[in-house]
Amino acid sequence: MASLFPSTLPPPSLDLLFAWFHQRRIHFDSRLEVRTGLVDGVDQGWGVWAREEIEEEDMVCRIPKTSIFTHRTSTLRDTSTICPPALTPPTYLLTLHLLHEIFLGESSPWFGYLQSLPRKKIPLAMFWQDHEGEDGRKAWDIVKGGELEWRVREDERGLGGNLEGSEWGGGGMKALNMFFDKFILPSMAASPHLRNIKPFPAPPTFDTFLHAYSLVSSRAFHVDDYHHVGLVTPADLFNHSPLNNVHFQADEFVCEKCGSLLPCIHDGPKSSCFPVRLEHLQDLEESDLLSLFGEEDSTDIVANEHLSPGEEIFNSYGPNLSSFRLACEYGFIPSDAMSLPQDKIHLPLSLLSLPPLPSPPSSSPSLSTSTSHYEHAFIEPLSTPDSFNARLNPYHTLQEDLYVSPDAHLSRALFERIAKKVFGEDQDGERKGWEALLRAAGGGKVGSEGGEKREGWEEWERLSEEVVRVLEGKIEGLREREGLWDLLEDEQAGPLSKMAATLILGERVTLEVCRARWTGESEWEGEGEEQDEEVEGMDQDM
Structure with missing residues (x-):
């Protein structure tokens, strides 16, 4: 199998990396040190530790934006023959530029940084089935029917003939194959920079492209509206934790056409002396503005709290990252994955014994079929963040x-x-469901025999039995994998198989907690009086 990096390239060197920092005017605080992280004796790559005391709000790293690897700063940036579609996801575009830069070898001005990157492909979940060997195939067999498989498959849904997606990609392996064939191979062949390399490098293979993409997916940061995403070192040396003690920050309000932080010729009409993108700065003192505009545009790593000598320093790759997202986008889950925030677990239509739902027209966004304003402790609140935007x-x-x-x-x-x-495939069936749920609240445990059954209890029983049937169908499908707990303790099992087992076990826990609510195995999470008020409101609406 071809490698992204030449086999003759020496192992990653911190000395070369720090020499490159000095050359590119990257500040790495002397109170920090880089070490190799070990988990159960296994090399987990580099991490950052504190050598000395570091105070809250201390800036420990500063990286000029000109020293961030993006499609605006790479060697390929001025090559007009490279023209992927305007709506190409920035991660795909950055992968093209990264692959090209690595093929330049030591002639690249980014070589001091590039030689520090992992020499093995990061095992993103979508690679498991076909590109991660026997362990990957076993892991994929374990997650079949689970949320992780659903996410990987759903990412490929409806791609059609375009490559549009979010900033972080989309479309899965189908889109990557399309981008490789249509743009990676022609672009690399047409590059005037590679023609000067002797001997001329062989064309990239799909596997080397996946290696480059995995580096972008697992290491890139959002920089601003001009650069979009970029590889930011030494920010990428910090390991991830939801309890991060430093954070990454950048001035994002730059001109999207030229990258200027200062007012520029591309700024549109102004409602004041400030262009719209800078209006939030108009209340700053003049001295603060002069300081901001007088500095080189850069990104910083800043301490969130006091750090003690010998303490590992963690950044966060994003707020509330679940194990599913870490596996899909970063190729790992931490050892305490079951204590991480969980994520949505989607249920297939086959469990509901319903025909496929129609897809909305591409010209109109899909909105939830839910039109009710009722609330109940068993149902996701109306105020759930991001649900409408999604x-x-x-x-x-x-x-x-x-x-x-x-x-x-x-x-x-x-x-x-x-x-x-x-209760019936119409709005009346939806209303009856809410009515049954709200009327049943206040009877203590769901399905308990103590106490008098409230009005509408039979409707409640029909409803709860169907909910439990749907949930148990999903749980039973996940229970078919035997011995997952034993697999976690098996020293011979591969890391991807163990990752898959952890994800399935965590998924089962969430579903079983939900089922317990509907079977009466857990206490109601609301007071009957509050639900009675909802029912009275429904009666007035009817």
């Missing part, structure tokens, strides 16, 4: 609304689809 995605489908939430609540759309199946 549905404005033109590639969003109604299937994506059918899930169990990270807090083990049914999504509103899933609950109402089940209610319609039980």
